[in-house]
Amino acid sequence: AKFGAFAFEVFYLLNSPFCFSPKKISIFETIKTSLSKLVVILGMRPMQRCLMDELIALIGILSCTAMFLLFGVAQTETFLYIAVAVGCFVSCVPPILRAIMSKMTPEDKQGSVLFSEI
Numbered sequence: 012a013k014f015g016a017f018a019f020e021v022f023y024l025l026n027s028p029f030c031f032s033p034k035k036i037s038i039f040e041t042i043k044t045s046l047s048k049l050v051v052i053l054g055m056r057p058m059q060r061c062l063m064d065e066l067i068a069l070i071g072i073l074s075c076t077a078m079f080l081l082f083g084v085a086q087t088e089t090f091l092y093i094a095v096a097v098g099c100f101v102s103c104v105p106p107i108l109r110a111i112m113s114k115m116t117p118e119d120k121q122g123s124v125l126f127s128e129i
Contacts, residue, residue: 054103068108
């Protein structure tokens with residue numbers, strides 16, 4: 012869903028009521044991506060100390076769902092940026108899934124589990 016959503020997101024931002032220019036779309040996408048990656052870089056280790064891996068993955072999935080819902084009902088640019096803030100945990104899911112799968116894999120098979128970025 013993440014890969015397919017980008018194309019629809021661009022059309023959504025180009026259309027009324029937002030009418031974003033290509034430059035504004037790239038700034039918006041940069042903010043969205045940077046915030047999400049920053050949460051992973053700065054927040055993953057503290058979250059793993061306090062929460063189970065499965066709960067962090069669930070938070071990421073719920074964050075993504077809430078972001079898409081807020082995008083769908085947004086009427087102003089401010090609402091779009093609030094949706095980005097709500098969805099900032101979405102990038103936590105792939106590394107946590109890898110961590111869960113690594114814990115499930117025997118030591119002699121470590122490193123053999125690969126899958127692409129979600």
